[in-house]
Amino acid sequence: MHNDHGVVVTRAVVSARIPPGVCIQYHSPERTFSVPKSPLRNDRRAGGHNSLTRTRLKPNFLAGGYGQFTFHFNYWGPIGCNRDTHILVRKLPVLKW
Amino acid sequence: MNVRSQISMVFHLDKCIGCHTCSIACKNIWTDRRGTEYMWWNNVETKPGTGYPAKWEDQEKFKGGWEKQNGKIRLKSTGKGRIVTNIFHNPHMPSMDDYYEPWTYDYQHLFNAPEGPDQPTAKPISMVTGDYIDIESGPNWDDDLGGSPVYGKNDPNLEGLTEEQKLQLFSIEQLVFFYFPRICNHCMNPACVASCPSGALYKRGEDGIVLVDQKRCRAWRSCIAACPYKKVFFNWFTGKSEKCILCYPRLETGQAPACFHSCVGRIRYLGVVLYDADRLEAVANLPKEQLIDGQRDLILDPTDEHVLEGARKNGIPDSVVKAAQESPVYQFVKVWKLALPPHIEFRTLPMLFYVPPMAPVMANRKNGALNSVSDNLFHDIDDARVPMRFLANLFGAGQEGKVAYALRKQKAVRWYRRAVTVGDVDLETAERMLREADCTIKEAMAIYELTSLCTFEQRFVIPPMYREKALEALRDPHEVKQSAGFGFLSGPRRGM
Ligand code: SF4
Ligand code: SF4
Numbered sequence: 001m002h003n004d005h006g007v008v009v010t011r012a013v014v015s016a017r018i019p020p021g022v023c024i025q026y027h028s029p030e031r032t033f034s035v036p037k038s039p040l041r042n043d044r045r046a047g048g049h050n051s052l053t054r055t056r057l058k059p060n061f062l063a064g065g066y067g068q069f070t071f072h073f074n075y076w077g078p079i080g081c082n083r084d085t086h087i088l089v090r091k092l093p094v095l096k097w
Numbered sequence: 098m099n100v101r102s103q104i105s106m107v108f109h110l111d112k113c114i115g116c117h118t119c120s121i122a123c124k125n126i127w128t129d130r131r132g133t134e135y136m137w138w139n140n141v142e143t144k145p146g147t148g149y150p151a152k153w154e155d156q157e158k159f160k161g162g163w164e165k166q167n168g169k170i171r172l173k174s175t176g177k178g179r180i181v182t183n184i185f186h187n188p189h190m191p192s193m194d195d196y197y198e199p200w201t202y203d204y205q206h207l208f209n210a211p212e213g214p215d216q217p218t219a220k221p222i223s224m225v226t227g228d229y230i231d232i233e234s235g236p237n238w239d240d241d242l243g244g245s246p247v248y249g250k251n252d253p254n255l256e257g258l259t260e261e262q263k264l265q266l267f268s269i270e271q272l273v274f275f276y277f278p279r280i281c282n283h284c285m286n287p288a289c290v291a292s293c294p295s296g297a298l299y300k301r302g303e304d305g306i307v308l309v310d311q312k313r314c315r316a317w318r319s320c321i322a323a324c325p326y327k328k329v330f331f332n333w334f335t336g337k338s339e340k341c342i343l344c345y346p347r348l349e350t351g352q353a354p355a356c357f358h359s360c361v362g363r364i365r366y367l368g369v370v371l372y373d374a375d376r377l378e379a380v381a382n383l384p385k386e387q388l389i390d391g392q393r394d395l396i397l398d399p400t401d402e403h404v405l406e407g408a409r410k411n412g413i414p415d416s417v418v419k420a421a422q423e424s425p426v427y428q429f430v431k432v433w434k435l436a437l438p439p440h441i442e443f444r445t446l447p448m449l450f451y452v453p454p455m456a457p458v459m460a461n462r463k464n465g466a467l468n469s470v471s472d473n474l475f476h477d478i479d480d481a482r483v484p485m486r487f488l489a490n491l492f493g494a495g496q497e498g499k500v501a502y503a504l505r506k507q508k509a510v511r512w513y514r515r516a517v518t519v520g521d522v523d524l525e526t527a528e529r530m531l532r533e534a535d536c537t538i539k540e541a542m543a544i545y546e547l548t549s550l551c552t553f554e555q556r557f558v559i560p561p562m563y564r565e566k567a568l569e570a571l572r573d574p575h576e577v578k579q580s581a582g583f584g585f586l587s588g589p590r591r592g593m
Contacts, residue, residue: 013243016267033202033219045215095231097220 006051037096099374100407103305107429107436110454112364115276119356132334134199134224138341139356141278145252146239150195153327154253160189161325162443174322197234199224254490262484273482275454281328281341282447286381292323325443353557368424368558371397388441420560437492456483509534510541
């Protein structure tokens, strides 16, 4: 999956649960296992679940001391419903580790 | 009358959340050894789906269970004349492809990788060969309708559904799925036991748990082909077959099996039932439509004087009889008729029963809306998103009536409780529903309590097991887990 912001290489599942034209990615694993390299990144390791979206913080995200801003900077970022974006899905041509 | 006691089970599918905690609890205790990597004695499937091993329900493919022939029942997979011809190759045996090739990740690489321009990643490696693999399937590959165009659509239980129903089952906003956790059913008439040429499989006299004697097993693997639920597995390292042992070492110390104990949805119930072994063969031989009633009939009333006398005569201890009287399984299966056996048409008479799941109603009735003020208070059960035919193929030996009865009663209990606690349904309607669903207020309250408020002790009624009186001397399987099978006197060795 890629857009002008980044690339994610992941396994895709086709399911009757997901309507055509839509992709859902759950909070995903880290790149430390089973993430191949991507030709779109000049054969560097593909990204993770934060690669396709930008972090746009609204001031009210900061209110309340919620978990996503207090644990680790990996957790900084908007919540799911603010993370919809446009992507392109391609089959990985060659598997490179 | 020949009274036997059996530890039996109920899974309440309306409560299963598909979390797989049960599978992991089992894996960590029993199948984390070499040769067992691919085994899931407990697994949780998504329905519709093909399950694990893929399409296990398709007995055209696997030839599991019993079939009727000349007025008798015989094993589909094997028989005296056929053992020899199938020694080297049984065409109906599931292979690694039907299960999956177990894998792990090369985590060491994260520490040992040479310096490079990129961060290292742990690649998948096969737990059989140790080589790098490209993962192509897993034990739960079709979870939550994943790959439904391939897996969901090939569910053998879709047989008999109309094209329209099939289409609905896989179209957005109309589809539905539910979870189907499975362990060995510890059947009354186990095909695995009957098939073993070495007599290595046996059903324990005192509690009906079906086990493989690791010393006597000679790797014929007849049991694997014969079990229609595909719940015996072959350990490629020891060369012996293994299966769910219903955590008997835990039961013997008064604890529930690990998958029961850890179940997050609290869907699992365990208790003793008494049954009449004399009529077993005749019941297994009944026409398909009579099997459910026949098996229910075999289960005896633990308060009946004749039954108690028979139990005493057969040496069943009073404490076991008392456990049978308090058994939640007896209530669900025999008294309330809410729990049904999976695929009883395989004729092994499974002793694990399922309460069928309630489902959302179809959203595409005429004029786009359901008429909820209909006089028929149970209309949504026939219009449920899981077609009745599908559930009937799975739990009713093809009969919709059995499933409909269980669902109607469940709905009536819900409406009755809603009338009592929320009050937006009038009590009169709720009571009428109970009557129409063949349920009294007392029964409704008992169902409600055992479904929603049940404590640990109500869900698992485990009798003392009297192992000191049993024949085999056992070693603690926790102590000898890596070297022996499950508590047998010496370590299993490969070969004859
Ligand atoms: S489910 Fe299979 S393995 Fe278990 S007792 Fe029945 S036939 Fe045997
Ligand atoms: S632990 Fe219980 S609720 Fe979770 S998947 Fe297993 S049976 Fe279902």
